[in-house]
Amino acid sequence: MGNFGQLMDGFAIALTTQHVMIMVLGVLLGLVVGVLPGLGAPNGVSLLLPLTFTMDPISAIILLTSMYWGALFGGSTTSILFNIPGEPSSVATTFDGHPMAKQGEAVRALTLAFTSAGIGALVGVLVITLLSSWVANFALRFGSPEYFAVYFMAFASFIGMAGSSPFKTLVSIMLGFAVATVGMDTISGEGRLTFGLGELSNGISFLIVVIGLFGIGELLLTIDEGYKFEGVKAKLKLSTIFRTLAEMPRYWVTIVRSALIGCWMGITPGGPTAASFMSYALGRRFSRRGKYFGKGEPEGIVAPETADHSAGSCALLPMLALGVPGSATAAVMMGGLMIWGLNPGPMLFSTRPDFVWGLIASMYAGNLIAVVLVLATVPLFAFILRAPFTVVGPLIAIICVIGAYTVANHMFDIWLALIFGIVGYAFKKLDYPLAPFVLAVVLGDKAEDAFRQSMLSSGGSLNIFFETPLVATMMAIGFLLLLLPFIGRLFGALLGKGNAAEARDGRPA
Amino acid sequence: MNISRNAMEVATALVTALVGALICYGAMENGIGWTESGPKPGYFPFGIGCLIVAGSVATLVQVGWKSMAARPAGEADSLVPFIDGQGLRTLAAFFLPIAVMTAISFWLGLYIGMALYIFYAMRFAAGFRIHNALLTAIIVVAVNFVVFEKLFMVPLLKGPILEYFGIY
CATH class of the missing domain: 1.10.287 (Helix Hairpins)
Known part of the structure; x- marks a missing residue:
């Protein structure tokens, strides 16, 4: 229990008045950033990073991580109230969170989301506390084939568990990968798929894709469906909050399952987005009320939120212990660590234990502060909900347009976002899943690098993905998931044929 | 159609x-x-x-x-x-102004594009009175200016008109 003593020292560092103030400030900034689509956590953290250079590293990292928690919570707020995910990782929360809010239970949906998010985050931090020194040894065994297998599993689960056509899911994923390959190739330095357009040589940011597909696409869909933001009475009643809190223990199976998925996906670089979707898909499969998912089912909110936040916090574990960030935001923070003169990796635990354990202790406190603050700001967002859509729509459109611009200060990005908006509208209406698209854009480079590095080390033989028991098991699970719809259809067809044959035989000749 | x-x-x-x-x-x-x-x-x-x-x-x-x-x-x-045709028209009425705003912003900067768009949307889509639409446009531009130029220090594209008045 050496870690426990160090954690107590960490609390002594994190719970000074100054650091608690920094946490409150960070969470509030994060909420703003998380609520605005386009100003996501990675983006917000990078905007804030230059301001921290003069601070001492512990205060700086507490500010940035608190902002991260705030952004994660803020993303869920807009998912539920507006059906616009502030973050790619909160997309899965829209599936059940928004329908529940539309049914007039906005406060219940928000409370469910925030408490399960809080539980998920605390589980994640607990995992970091217990495992941080041990996990370094395990994950050191991960080579590029294992990384590729992890990505493969994530995408195979999309195809296998998709509600719609597996071919549409395939097209969606591959289009995402294609978007990710645009621009400079990380290995050879060549420009790819730019078709001579200079604007494309820096690649297409996943933020542009998200703003287009989810922001603008969703706006168009809302216009098309003629749905107006109705005056949902989301009055923050304490009794509703407490009743929902009392409801939570009922979902313990979902919480445990989702937290496990989240921790696994956060530590391996699947990230919070993959974790929330996988948890939602598995929740739909295994829950007794799975067929009600998508219509405002509580477990459909609990599952992605718990996984999202446990993955979000666990994503910091490999960053600290190995120097391999588990998410985009963690990558930005890692850049910060190096600017502050710290060297992320196993050595950090022995050279700057005050930093590591101060940070870990601040995660407990920061998440508790975030839950309280996010509940306190709900009336503000509920107020916005009362405005008619003809007023709110253009304002959201402005936020999307400016958000697209601020990603890289390129006007061209706005056009791209508008194009992705039309794509998002058409795809959504034709039941092409959008989430795997975004995930593929985010993970595309990493998946390709893992694939190419494995190919380099094996000399072009695919056998490398089946050489060790670890990687072979992961690949086998992946293939099983991939074939799931075909196996299902085969059985269905056989049974269907049987029925048809019976009917024909039964008919008088 | x-x-x-x-x-x-x-x-x-x-x-x-x-x-x-x-x-x-x-x-x-x-x-x-x-x-x-x-x-x-x-x-x-x-x-x-x-x-x-x-x-x-x-x-x-x-x-x-x-x-x-x-x-x-x-x-x-x-x-x-x-x-259907009606839906397509509604959709175009929402989307085209955004595209026009983007085109104008290319040329005159984001703040002017934003102001014109908000004024148009509030006056014609939301049915505000002229002075209310004008007020909304000014508020939106002011809020965005403070948030991006002052708080986050992310300069948005200004364009020739604002630059003429010495706002960079």
Whole structure:
């Protein structure tokens, strides 16, 4: 229990008045950033990073991580109230969170989301506390084939568990990968798929894709469906909050399952987005009320939120212990660590234990502060909900347009976002899943690098993905998931044929 | 002008197939083969392009299959509308001003584009009175200016008019 003593020292560092103030400030900034689509956590953290250079590293990292928690919570707020995910990782929360809010239970949906998010985050931090020194040894065994297998599993689960056509899911994923390959190739330095357009040589940011597909696409869909933001009475009643809190223990199976998925996906670089979707898909499969998912089912909110936040916090574990960030935001923070003169990796635990354990202790406190603050700001967002859509729509459109611009200060990005908006509208209406698209854009480079590095080390033989028991098991699970719809259809067809044959035989000749 | 869902399914699958083919073509410029040091940069994108084409074709087949199956049963499935003329007009009325705003912003900067767009949307779509629409536009620009230029220090595109007045 050496870690426990160090954690107590960490609390002594994190719970000074100054650091608690920094946490409150960070969470509030994060909420703003998380609520605005386009100003996501990675983006917000990078905007804030230059301001921290003069601070001492512990205060700086507490500010940035608190902002991260705030952004994660803020993303869920807009998912539920507006059906616009502030973050790619909160997309899965829209599936059940928004329908529940539309049914007039906005406060219940928000409370469910925030408490399960809080539980998920605390589980994640607990995992970091217990495992941080041990996990370094395990994950050191991960080579590029294992990384590729992890990505493969994530995408195979999309195809296998998709509600719609597996071919549409395939097209969606591959289009995402294609978007990710645009621009400079990380290995050879060549420009790819730019078709001579200079604007494309820096690649297409996943933020542009998200703003287009989810922001603008969703706006168009809302216009098309003629749905107006109705005056949902989301009055923050304490009794509703407490009743929902009392409801939570009922979902313990979902919480445990989702937290496990989240921790696994956060530590391996699947990230919070993959974790929330996988948890939602598995929740739909295994829950007794799975067929009600998508219509405002509580477990459909609990599952992605718990996984999202446990993955979000666990994503910091490999960053600290190995120097391999588990998410985009963690990558930005890692850049910060190096600017502050710290060297992320196993050595950090022995050279700057005050930093590591101060940070870990601040995660407990920061998440508790975030839950309280996010509940306190709900009336503000509920107020916005009362405005008619003809007023709110253009304002959201402005936020999307400016958000697209601020990603890289390129006007061209706005056009791209508008194009992705039309794509998002058409795809959504034709039941092409959008989430795997975004995930593929985010993970595309990493998946390709893992694939190419494995190919380099094996000399072009695919056998490398089946050489060790670890990687072979992961690949086998992946293939099983991939074939799931075909196996299902085969059985269905056989049974269907049987029925048809019976009917024909039964008919008088 | 009504567009049926089937027509849209086919059109979308054709477009994605075309994009897939375009990606294959683009990847070939980087080389899709192997060298001593492993796959060429186009190897991975080429595979992706092929999978997109394959997925699109499979979707086309699936759509065709379904409408063939539905035809004897009263053609109900093939006539489900994707969007009708009225819906298309509403959609265009929302989307085109955003595109126009982007085009104007290219030229006059984001703040002016934003102001004109908000004024237009509040006056004509939301039915505000002229001075209320004007007020809303000013508030939106002011809030954005403070948030981006002052709080986050992310300068937005100003354009020639604001620069003339010394606002960079």
